[in-house]
Structures are given as C-alpha cells and as structure tokens.
Amino acid sequence: TQLLEQSPQFLSIQEGENLTVYCNSSSVFSSLQWYRQEPGEGPVLLVTVVTGGEVKKLKRLTFQFGDARKDSSLHITAAQPGDTGLYLCAGVTQGGKLIFGQGTELSVKP
Amino acid sequence: SAVISQKPSRDICQRGTSLTIQCQVDSQVTMMFWYRQQPGQSLTLIATANQGSEATYESGFVIDKFPISRPNLTFSTLTVSNMSPEDSSIYLCSVTGQEYGYTFGSGTRLTVV
Numbered sequence: 001t002q003l004l005e006q007s008p009q010f011l012s013i014q015e016g017e018n019l020t021v022y023c024n025s026s027s028v029f030s031s032l033q034w035y036r037q038e039p040g041e042g043p044v045l046l047v048t049v050v051t052g053g054e055v056k057k058l059k060r061l062t063f064q065f066g067d068a069r070k071d072s073s074l075h076i077t078a079a080q081p082g083d084t085g086l087y088l089c090a091g092v093t094q095g096g097k098l099i100f101g102q103g104t105e106l107s108v109k110p
Numbered sequence: 111s112a113v114i115s116q117k118p119s120r121d122i123c124q125r126g127t128s129l130t131i132q133c134q135v136d137s138q139v140t141m142m143f144w145y146r147q148q149p150g151q152s153l154t155l156i157a158t159a160n161q162g163s164e165a166t167y168e169s170g171f172v173i174d175k176f177p178i179s180r181p182n183l184t185f186s187t188l189t190v191s192n193m194s195p196e197d198s199s200i201y202l203c204s205v206t207g208q209e210y211g212y213t214f215g216s217g218t219r220l221t222v223v
Binding site: 033040045 | 213
C-alpha cells in the first residue's frame with residue numbers, strides 16, 4: 001500500500017514568517033502534486049512535480065521533489081493571511097489514482 | 111481545466127435511507143473518481159468510475175454500500191446506501207485527462223441523523 005506522510009498537520013504562524021510543509025513516502029510515485037483547499041470547495045491544483053530533484057516556483061511558493069521521487073516539500077516565503085487554508089500533497093500512481101497525505105491546516109495571522 | 115457541477119452541495123438525511131450524488135462535467139473526460147473527506151481532514155479514494163463497466167473500488171469500500179454509475183464520459187453518480195451517522199462526510203468527484211490536470215468538484219456535505 002502506498003502511503004504519504006505529511007507534516008506538520010497544523011501550523012499557525014504570523015504574517016511575514018516562512019514555513020515548510022513536508023511530504024514523505026516509502027514508495028516511488030510517477031509524479032507528485034500539491035493542492036490547496038478552502039472551506040466548502042474542492043482541492044485546487046497548485047503544481048505537479050515529475051522529475052527527481054525538480055524545483056518549481058509559484059510566486060512565494062517553492063516546491064521541491066526529492067531525487068528519489070519519494071518525498072516533496074512546499075516552502076512559503078513571507079506568508080500572508082490569504083495563504084490560510086488546507087494544503088494537501090498527493091502522489092500520482094501508475095494507474096492515475098491520487099494518494100493523499102493527511103493535509104496541513106495552515107493559519108496565517110495578521 | 112474541466113468544469114464540474116456536483117449536486118447536491120449538501121444534504122441532511124435520516125439513517126437507513128440512501129442519497130445519490132451527481133457529477134456532471136462540461137467535457138468528455140478519461141477518468142472519474144469519487145473521494146470521501148472528513149471535515150478538516152484529507153481525501154480517501156472510494157472508487158474509480160469506469161465508463162460502461164463496473165467501478166473499481168478501493169480497499170474498505172464495497173459496491174453494495176457505494177454503488178456507482180457512469181453511463182457516459184461526462185456524467186457519474188455515487189449512491190451512499192443505508193446510511194448511518196458514520197457516513198457523515200464530504201463526498202467529492204474528480205476528473206482527469208490529457209488536456210488538463212486533476213479537477214475536483216466542490217463536494218457534497220452529507221450529514222446523517
């Protein structure tokens with residue numbers, strides 16, 4: 001069974017601080033995705049990382065995929081209250097299914 | 111990305127009854143999935159909805175409890191049967207295809223009383 005361990009599960013920080021969310025697995029995925037979800041909505045895809053060692057940037061968000069394609073991280077620089085939400089990592093299996101981590105509930109206080 | 115219309119957005123149901131959730135997509139999609147999400151928690155895959163054949167269920171989910179239909183490439187339904195309070199959750203459909211990434215519906219918030 002492929003599992004993704006995501007940490008931390010809860011994060012409460014002040015506006016302007018930096019943070020990192022981690023996603024680890026003992027399995028190799030064909031790619032890994034990061035989502036953000038707000039209350040009452042479905043998850044919205046932020047990025048897909050495919051190549052081991054890949055780094056992608058989306059404004060203040062930096063995503064890394066481990067060399068062995070088993071782990072990933074999301075780093076947010078100078079967090080804003082608008083970054084508040086549930087962040088989810090998901091591994092994409094060979095069959096196209098998504099295996100989600102436990103999620104990280106981020107709260108950024110002004 | 112594809113646009114998904116999921117209905118109903120929420121419902122309160124009596125235990126022992128069944129609820130059918132609909133997922134309509136604005137274009138033909140290759141793959142459709144159904145997920146369950148406890149409030150504030152992550153998503154668990156229930157099944158892959160296959161067009162023209164029986165759905166493929168994940169471990170812990172069975173067809174008698176969660177029958178799924180997919181009559182064509184733009185529509186699917188998930189039924190939650192013989193509901194109990196433990197079935198209270200958010201149910202989401204998701205689609206994917208070569209032309210776009212994974213897209214999720216806005217979910218159905220189900221409360222069983």
